[in-house]
Amino acid sequence: xxxxxxxxxxxxxxxxxxxxxxxxxxxxxxxxxxxxxxxxxxxxxxxxxxxxxxxxxxxxxxxxxxxxxxxxxxxxxxxxxxxxxxxxxxxxxxxxxxxxxxxxxxxxxxxxxxxxxxxxxxxxxxxxxxxxxxxxxxxxxxxxxxxxxxxxxxxxxxxxxxxxxxxxxxxxxxxxxxxxxxxxxxxxxxxxxxxxxxxxxxxxxxxxxxxxxxxxxxxxxxxxxxxxxxxxxxxxxxxxxxxxxxxxxxxxxxxxxxxxxxxxxxxxxxxxxxxxxxxxxxxxxxxxxxxxxxxxxxxxxxxxxxxxxxxxxxxxxxxxxxxxxxxxxxxxxxxxxxxxxxxxxxxxxxxxxxxxxxxxxxxxxxxxxxxxxxxxxxxxxxxxxxxxxxxxxxxxxxxxx
Numbered sequence: 001x002x003x004x005x006x007x008x009x010x011x012x013x014x015x016x017x018x019x020x021x022x023x024x025x026x027x028x029x030x031x032x033x034x035x036x037x038x039x040x041x042x043x044x045x046x047x048x049x050x051x052x053x054x055x056x057x058x059x060x061x062x063x064x065x066x067x068x069x070x071x072x073x074x075x076x077x078x079x080x081x082x083x084x085x086x087x088x089x090x091x092x093x094x095x096x097x098x099x100x101x102x103x104x105x106x107x108x109x110x111x112x113x114x115x116x117x118x119x120x121x122x123x124x125x126x127x128x129x130x131x132x133x134x135x136x137x138x139x140x141x142x143x144x145x146x147x148x149x150x151x152x153x154x155x156x157x158x159x160x161x162x163x164x165x166x167x168x169x170x171x172x173x174x175x176x177x178x179x180x181x182x183x184x185x186x187x188x189x190x191x192x193x194x195x196x197x198x199x200x201x202x203x204x205x206x207x208x209x210x211x212x213x214x215x216x217x218x219x220x221x222x223x224x225x226x227x228x229x230x231x232x233x234x235x236x237x238x239x240x241x242x243x244x245x246x247x248x249x250x251x252x253x254x255x256x257x258x259x260x261x262x263x264x265x266x267x268x269x270x271x272x273x274x275x276x277x278x279x280x281x282x283x284x285x286x287x288x289x290x291x292x293x294x295x296x297x298x299x300x301x302x303x304x305x306x307x308x309x310x311x312x313x314x315x316x317x318x319x320x321x322x323x324x325x326x327x328x329x330x331x332x333x334x335x336x337x338x339x340x341x342x343x344x345x346x347x348x349x350x351x352x353x354x355x356x357x358x359x360x361x362x363x364x365x366x367x368x369x370x371x372x373x374x375x376x377x378x379x380x381x382x383x384x385x386x387x388x389x390x391x392x393x394x395x396x397x398x399x400x401x
Contacts, residue, residue: 033396034131062096065103073107083112091117101125108374122384129373129383136349136395137369144345145369148190148235160341161363163237163356169229180218184239185209187225189232193368197232200239200253243329243357249322253279254356257294257334260371261342262350262391265398269339272350272387273376276301276328292323293379299331305378334362341367349395350388 066089074085091112095101101111105125111117124132143150155162166180168190188198201209201221208215216224225234239254241247246255260273274294292304304323328334338353341364345351352371356363373383380386 033135034128059097062093062103066092066096069103069107077107077112081112088112095120102127105374109377119382119385122382123377124373124383124388126370126372126374130370132392133350133369136392136399138347142345142348145348145351145367146191148188148366151367152235152237155341155364158341158344160337161361163240163363163365166236166238167225169225169234169236180209180221180236181238182207186237186239187234188237190235191233193370240356240358240363243359245327245329246357249278249326251279255279256365257328257353257355257357257362258291258371258375259334259338259353259355260350260376261338261353262388263342263348264391265394269342270387270391271296271335271339272391273380275375275379276304276323278304278323290323291375291379294328294331296335299328299334301326301328329357330361337362337364350391 069092070085070089074088077083077088078085088106092103092106095106095111096103099121101120101123102125105123106112109116109120109123111120144154145151149165149168152162152165154160163186166185182203184203185201186198187201189196192198199211201211203209204215208217209221225236228234242250242255249255256277258273258275258277259271261269262272263269274296276292276294278290278292280289290304290306292301294301301323334355334357338355341353342348342351345367348369350369350371352368354365354368356365377383377386383389
């Protein structure tokens with residue numbers, strides 16, 4: 001009983017769960033599908049009970065979150081867009097209660113802009129997208145997708161390029177320290193996303209490894225990872241180097257591509273979206289740096305954008321001029337690689353791929369079934385008017401959902 005209560009509390013506090021007093025717009029069908037997926041397998045009585053509690057609880061939760069987001073970002077948006085904080089708060093609260101749009105999406109998609117406000121009903125939000133993809137993926141739970149070590153093993157067996165695996169903690173149960181190679185190491189949780197929990201360890205000539213301001217030798221690093229791995233399994237991989245054409249865009253760390261593929265009704269794999277993620281400043285991970293869309297045919301970079309709401313890339317004019325028009329090396333090989341990998345994973349409707357481009361060609365880093373639709377829509381516009389919607393429509397119709 002206690003576990004069910006905790007699950008309900010977490011559900012109620014999810015920023016992506018709002019009942020909406022009515023649903024309309026081009027994404028209404030998808031939102032209804034997402035809500036059904038969230039309550040899949042639960043008895044009708046419990047579904048009705050949850051829905052009733054959500055309707056009663058969400059206005060208070062929405063008020064708190066709208067106030068929270070406005071207090072964090074409102075002043076900056078007021079300076080940039082000339083919209084008062086009070087109006088920002090009211091628009092967020094309206095979007096939650098009437099249109100089932102989370103407050104954070106108001107800033108992520110810059111809905112305070114009149115042009116984007118007019119398109120608000122066409123956006124697909126992270127929580128909804130994850131639920132919809134679970135349905136269209138047949139509620140698959142493939143360890144190749146959900147476990148980064150299994151993904152590496154799968155790719156190696158299939159002849160797909162991946163970074164070298166150095167160690168897995170605690171899976172290998174090492175009795176002695178791992179013989180770490182003389183070079184930088186990348187450590188990440190076996191189960192995770194968006195670079196959370198990842199660590200970049202820099203190797204020094206004296207044989208020590210450093211992460212931020214902490215340095216230690218190989219034995220101490222092994223002990224540290226063993227201890228951390230007992231709480232959350234970790235994968236240790238060798239660090240890749242950027243192709244020289246991309247190295248000039250970076251702060252010295254790895255530039256990655258996020259490519260989104262989908263399976264059409266004929267079973268063919270299509271490349272839908274492509275973004276180049278560029279670490280900036282002191283960041284060692286590219287997920288929250290600059291992102292630039294990639295033209296699907298030519299593989300050229302377009303003007304980049306920042307993750308932070310209200311940021312203007314024009315303020316980063318030097319970066320803009322440096323990035324825009326740059327060519328992604330091995331672009332056709334990169335397209336072919338992700339489509340080939342997706343074809344080997346039968347049953348999945350859509351997957352997001354993280355790829356690095358090295359001097360030797362593209363290398364697969366990860367595959368994600370819950371790829372971040374927010375990131376893609378910030379560049380390509382609402383999902384309701386993108387190439388994704390007709391594909392989802394066709395699969396929903398085929399499955400009679």
